[in-house]
Each structure stands twice: as structure tokens, then as C-alpha cells.
Amino acid sequence: MANIEIKQLEKTYTDAKGRQTRVLDSIDLTVSGDTFVSIVGPSGSGKTTLLNIVSGIESATSGSVSLREGGRDAKVGYVFQDPRLLPWRTVMQNLSFVQDDRSDWEVRARHYLELVGLGHLGDRFPAQLSGGQQQRIGIARAFSVEPDILLMDEPFSHLDAMTSRSLREHLEQIWLQSRKTVLFVTHDITEAVQLSDRIIVLAPGGRIHETIEVDLPRPRRASDPRVAVLQAEVLARFEALEAAA
Amino acid sequence: MVSKAPVVAGTRPVMSTVSTSAPRNGLQRRAISFVALILAVVLWAAAAWLISDNILPSPFTVFGRMIELVVSGEVFVHFFSSIQKILAGFGLALLFGIPIGFAIGKSQFMAAYFAIPLFTFGNIPGLTYAVFGLVVFGIGAGGPITVSAMVALPFIALNVAEGVRSVDGGLLRMCRAYKRPFGTIVRHVYAPALAAFVFSGVRYGFAMAWKVEALTEVFGAGEGVGFMIKRAYQEFHVGDMLAWTMFFVIVMLLIEQGLNMLEKRIFAWRKDLA
Numbered sequence: 001m002a003n004i005e006i007k008q009l010e011k012t013y014t015d016a017k018g019r020q021t022r023v024l025d026s027i028d029l030t031v032s033g034d035t036f037v038s039i040v041g042p043s044g045s046g047k048t049t050l051l052n053i054v055s056g057i058e059s060a061t062s063g064s065v066s067l068r069e070g071g072r073d074a075k076v077g078y079v080f081q082d083p084r085l086l087p088w089r090t091v092m093q094n095l096s097f098v099q100d101d102r103s104d105w106e107v108r109a110r111h112y113l114e115l116v117g118l119g120h121l122g123d124r125f126p127a128q129l130s131g132g133q134q135q136r137i138g139i140a141r142a143f144s145v146e147p148d149i150l151l152m153d154e155p156f157s158h159l160d161a162m163t164s165r166s167l168r169e170h171l172e173q174i175w176l177q178s179r180k181t182v183l184f185v186t187h188d189i190t191e192a193v194q195l196s197d198r199i200i201v202l203a204p205g206g207r208i209h210e211t212i213e214v215d216l217p218r219p220r221r222a223s224d225p226r227v228a229v230l231q232a233e234v235l236a237r238f239e240a241l242e243a244a245a
Numbered sequence: 246m247v248s249k250a251p252v253v254a255g256t257r258p259v260m261s262t263v264s265t266s267a268p269r270n271g272l273q274r275r276a277i278s279f280v281a282l283i284l285a286v287v288l289w290a291a292a293a294w295l296i297s298d299n300i301l302p303s304p305f306t307v308f309g310r311m312i313e314l315v316v317s318g319e320v321f322v323h324f325f326s327s328i329q330k331i332l333a334g335f336g337l338a339l340l341f342g343i344p345i346g347f348a349i350g351k352s353q354f355m356a357a358y359f360a361i362p363l364f365t366f367g368n369i370p371g372l373t374y375a376v377f378g379l380v381v382f383g384i385g386a387g388g389p390i391t392v393s394a395m396v397a398l399p400f401i402a403l404n405v406a407e408g409v410r411s412v413d414g415g416l417l418r419m420c421r422a423y424k425r426p427f428g429t430i431v432r433h434v435y436a437p438a439l440a441a442f443v444f445s446g447v448r449y450g451f452a453m454a455w456k457v458e459a460l461t462e463v464f465g466a467g468e469g470v471g472f473m474i475k476r477a478y479q480e481f482h483v484g485d486m487l488a489w490t491m492f493f494v495i496v497m498l499l500i501e502q503g504l505n506m507l508e509k510r511i512f513a514w515r516k517d518l519a
Contacts, residue, residue, distance in 0.1 A: 055422045078422035084415045088437040088514045097433055098423040125514055145423070 002069045002148035002181040004031040004054065009063035011049055011206070023049050024206035027063070031198075034179035038192035040234075041202030041209075042242055047185040049206070051153050054183060069148035075100075077142030077180075079152040083134035085126040091137050092122040095144050105144070112140035115174050132163035136170065143174060152184045156191065165222065168194060172219055189238060193231045194220045201234075201241065209241055302484040310488040319473075320492055327469040328496075330386050331458050334393025335451055341394075342401030342446070347435075349402060350409025359402070367399035371457040379465035389461045389469070393454035400450030401443070408442030409435070444508050448501070455497065 009027040012020050023046040031037045039047050052058040054065050055078055067074040085094045095109040113119045116136040118129075126134050135155060142150055155171075156164035172195060175182065186192050192199050196214050203209035212234060220227050286304050293303040302310075314320040348355040374396060378388025412435060420430045462471025470489055477485035 052418075056424070057418050057421050076422070076424075078419070080415070080419065080422075082415060084413075084419040086416065086433060086437070089433065097429070098425070100424075151422075 001033045002074050003033075003066070004029070004074075004149060004181060004183060005064075005066040005068075006030070006050075006054070007064045007066075009050070009053065009065065010061045011046065011053060011058070012061045022206060024053070024060075026207060029200065029208070031181055031183060033181060035197050036175060036182045036184065036195055037198045037200060038184045038186055038196040039200045039202060040186055040189065040192050040238065042204055042238075043187070045202040045204050046206030047187075047202055048153055050202075051151050051183060051185050055151050067149055074148035074181075075145060077145050077147030077150045079135075079138050079142045079150070079155040081154045081157055083126065083131075083138040085134060085137060085141075087126050090123050090125055091118070091129075094126070094137065095141050098141055098145055100145070108146060109140070109144045112143045112174070113137075115143070115177075116140045116170055132159055132167065135159060135163075136167060139167070139171060139174070143178060143180075147180060150180045150182045152182065154186055154188075157187070164191075169219070171195065176218060189235050190222055190227075190231055193227055193234060194222055199234065201238065203241055210237070212237075299481075300483060302487060306484050307487045307491060310484045311491060314488060314492070323469055323473050323489075324492065324496065326466075327389075327458065327462065327471070330389040330469070331393050331451075331455055333386075334390040334458065335397050335454050337390070337394035338397035338401050338450060338454065339447075342398045342450075343405050343443070345398070346402040346405025346446075347409055349406035356406070363399045363402060366395050367403075369395075371396070371453075371460050374457050375460040375464045378461045382465070384465045384467055388465050389458045392461050393458045396457045397450035397454040400453065401446040404442040404446030404449075405439060408439035411442070412438045440511055444504065444511075448504055451500065452497065455493075459493065 006027050006029040009024055010022065011024040012022045014020050023044075027050065039050060041047050049058060053060050054067070055076060067076060069075070085091075086097060089097065091113070092106070092109060095113070096105060099105040099109075110119060110122065113122060116139055118133060118136055118140065121129065121133065121137075126137070129137065135158075139155065142152075156167055159167065168191060175195075184192075184195060193214060193216075199212040199214060201209040201212065214230065216224075216226055216230065222228075289301075289304050293301045293306075298306065311320075345355075345359060349359050350356075374392040375388075378392045382388035382391065416434055417430070420434060425433075459469070459471035459474070462469040463475040466472045470493055474486055474489045477483070477489065
């Protein structure tokens with residue numbers, strides 16, 4: 001069972017004049033097992049920085065992050081805001097690029113391409129695909145490494161409403177099949193309510209404002225009245241937080 | 246980290262372009278080049294007709310002399326000698342230029358450290374290189390090889406540096422998130438991203454190295470194209486001078502064609518998108 005354990009995490013940036021800006025403040029967070037956790041918060045609340053530190057892209061000023069699966073380090077998949085595919089490699093070559101485990105990687109890659117509905121486009125180059133298709137390749141790439149932990153940074157924020165709704169449904173279907181531990185950054189309350197088991201609300205300054213448990217049956221639809229009610233409730237809390245800031 | 250580009254006059258990196266246009270346009274371009282070539286030969290013939298044949302031989306005289314040099318095998322001996330030295334010098338330029346360019350592209354400290362040496366190497370007149378080669382190495386292969394390397398190195402290094410700076414930071418962060426080994430990142434991210442810049446550096450660097458190498462042979466060599474041009478000048482055989490120069494041009498065009506073909510092959514993925 002995968003486990004994300006974040007203890008007393010702080011991140012401070014220092015500019016050229018020596019002025020310090022704290023973007024994450026005393027973050028304590030534990031995510032275990034097949035849990036889908038969303039992190040929401042206003043702009044500048046440190047959502048992406050938190051994910052970058054968890055993935056190892058950035059280092060923390062203080063505190064610790066542990067990603068474990070049983071007795072070993074957890075394998076991590078990452079879906080970015082933009083697809084970040086190698087433009088000079090085909091779709092399959094892009095999926096091959098991130099594989100540590102070379103055994104059966106093609107079977108895994110084709111399986112996840114099929115799941116995102118792009119099994120027939122393995123020989124295409126990224127520029128030959130639409131933005132939505134490229135993002136789906138990014139999702140297939142992350143799942144194809146068979147990660148213990150999946151990190152997602154606003155993966156649908158650059159897409160139109162129809163495409164992002166379709167991709168959310170795809171993501172939920174794949175997640176229900178694979179049941180990974182997911183840390184999902186979003187600024188979209190609908191997305192957070194529809195996908196998450198738990199929503200972490202970050203306040204400006206990068207501290208955890210509150211944690212909201214989402215106990216609704218899956219699969220969820222945005223049109224489900226229970227989703228809409230919870231969405232309105234979270235939105236009201238979010239607006240209150242922004243007003244206080 | 247993205248660092249600022251060093252400003253080195255006369256050796257600014259130039260991004261090469263890869264032709265992905267339709268074959269009809271390629272044919273049109275070749276036809277225009279052919280017409281320009283014919284026109285140049287006609288103008289040359291007209292000028293030779295007006296001026297004394299001793300001072301400016303006609304294209305037919307020069308062409309006849311070229312055939313004699315090919316039949317005698319003399320041309321192969323001297324071109325082989327020159328090309329050996331250029332390739333050795335250019336190989337050294339690549340060997341040192343690529344890592345230096347990589348370091349400049351990745352580090353502001355290295356960019357500052359190499360700014361003046363590369364500026365100096367890139368702006369020293371070819372004649373100075375030629376004399377320097379003769380003084381330090383005497384008559385032999387050492388001078389042309391060294392000066393070819395020194396002339397080509399700034400072009401290679403600065404273009405590679407520009408290529409390194411152009412690498413998409415998002416792709417590098419993706420590599421970090423997926424914990425790709427450095428060798429894999431070099432092979433799959435840096436090498437393809439740098440290829441266009443390396444080609445540009447190779448193209449300009451090789452042309453410069455070739456010119457300065459020939460000049461060095463004029464001053465301090467016992468064989469090679471530059472040496473043969475000097476000998477023709479000393480004996481006032483203008484036809485020979487032009488014949489050797491024409492060989493020089495033909496070889497440069499062949500090298501350019503070879504580079505174009507290699508470039509098209511490497512950038513086939515762009516053509517697939519057209």
C-alpha cells in the first residue's frame with residue numbers, strides 16, 4: 001500500500017534583494033492506500049510547489065517528504081498542466097522514454113493508450129495530435145509506468161470544458177480500475193468534488209486551511225445533484241477563504 | 246537554469262532551417278541555381294574574351310586544366326592532404342566545442358569564463374592564424390590542424406550553447422519527475438534539441454576552417470590545395486589557380502549537399518509533420 005507522508009514542510013523563496021517569500025508553511029499531510037486527494041487553493045497558495053517538492057523536481061526549505069510502497073521507495077507518475085511530450089519522438093517512443101521496467105512495457109503502454117482511447121495513434125508525433133489527445137497521452141504515460149503514486153498538476157486546465165469533462169471521466173474510469181494513490185492539484189472545485197475522496201484546501205501563504213472528506217458513490221457525474229450540493233458548499237467555503245485573504 | 250547568451254561579435258549562433266517544402270519548390274530552386282551558374286559562366290567567358298587569356302583564362306581553358314589535374318591524379322593527392330588536416334582540426338573543434346558549448350549553455354559562470362576566449366578566437370583574422378601556424382608549427386600538418394580547430398571551435402561552442410539554452414525547461418522537469426538518468430536525457434532530449442544548432446555550427450565552422458586551413462597551406466605546407474594555389478601564383482599560371490579554386494568550390498558544394506542530406510535524415514520527424 002503506497003503512502004505519502006509530508007511532515008512540517010516549508011518552502012521559502014529568496015529574491016535577488018534577499019527578500020524572503022514563504023509559499024508553503026508547516027504542511028503536515030498523510031495520504032495512504034487507494035485514496036484520491038485533491039489540493040485546491042487560490043493562486044499563489046503553493047499548490048504546484050507542493051507537488052513539485054513531493055515529486056523531487058524542487059527541494060524543500062525544511063521538513064520531509066516520504067513516498068513509500070511497502071518496504072521500498074514508491075514509483076511515481078506525473079501528469080503536468082501541459083503534456084510535456086518529446087516532439088521528436090512518436091507517442092509510443094514517448095511512453096518508452098519513461099519506463100524503468102522494460103519488461104512488457106509495450107503491452108502496458110498499449111493498454112493505457114487504449115484506455116484513453118488513443119490506441120491507434122501510437123506511431124504519431126505529438127504535433128499531429130490535438131491538445132486534448134496530447135494530454136491523454138500524458139495521462140497514459142503516467143499510468144504506463146505502473147506508478148504506486150500518481151501526481152497530477154491541473155492536468156485539464158488548458159483544455160476546453162467539453163474535453164476536460166470527457167478526460168475527467170476517463171481519468172476516473174482508469175483510476176477505479178487501477179486504484180493508485182493520487183495527489184491532484186486543481187483550481188476547479190467541480191473537478192475536485194467529482195474526483196476526490198478528500199479535498200485539502202490551501203490558504204494564501206501555503207498552509208492547510210481545512211480538509212473536506214467527500215463521501216459520495218462512484219462513478220460520479222457533474223450532473224449528479226449530490227455532487228452539485230457539495231460543490232456549492234466547497235465553493236462557499238473557498239469564497240469565504242478568498243474574502244478573508 | 247537559463248543563462249544569458251554571450252555576445253561574441255562575428256560568431257553569433259545561427260539557427261539552421263530544414264527544408265520541408267514540396268519537391269516542386271525544390272526543383273524550382275535547383276533550376277534557378279542552375280540558371281545562375283550558367284549566367285556566371287557566360288559572364289566569365291565574356292570577361293575572358295575582353296581581357297587577356299593570361300590574366301583571366303576562359304572557363305573552357307580552366308575546365309580543360311581541371312580535367313588534366315584529375316587525369317594525372319594530382320588533384321586527389323592534394324585534396325586528400327588538405328581534407329585530412331581539416332577533418333583532424335574540425336574533429337578537435339567538435340571534441341572541445343561541444344562540451345564547452347554545453348557548459349556555457351548550462352552555467353552563467355562558464356558563459357562569462359569563455360566569453361573573451363571565444364570572442365578572441367572568433368575575431369582573429371585568418372591571415373594571423375596562418376602566420377601563427379607557420380611560426381609555431383613550421384611547415385607540416387600541425388599548423389593547419391591547429392588553426393582549423395581554433396577557427397571552428399567558437400562556431401561549434403556558441404551554437405551548442407544556444408541550443409542548450411533553447412531546450413524546453415518543461416521537458417527537463419518532466420525528466421526529473423520521472424527520474425530519467427543523465428545519459429538518457431542527453432540522448433533523448435538534449436541531442437535532438439541541439440541537432441539543428443550543431444548543424445549550423447558545423448556548417449559555418451567547417452567553411453571557416455576550410456578557408457583558413459587553405460590559407461595556412463599557402464604560408465607553410467609542402468602539399469595541399471593552398472600550397473598548389475600558391476605555386477600556381479608563383480609560376481603565374483592563372484588557369485591553375487582558378488582550376489584549384491574551382492575544385493575547392495566543388496568540394497564545398499559536395500560537403501554542403503552531404504550535410505543537407507544528413508540533416509534531412511535526422512529531421513525526418515519534422516517532414517512527417519508536413
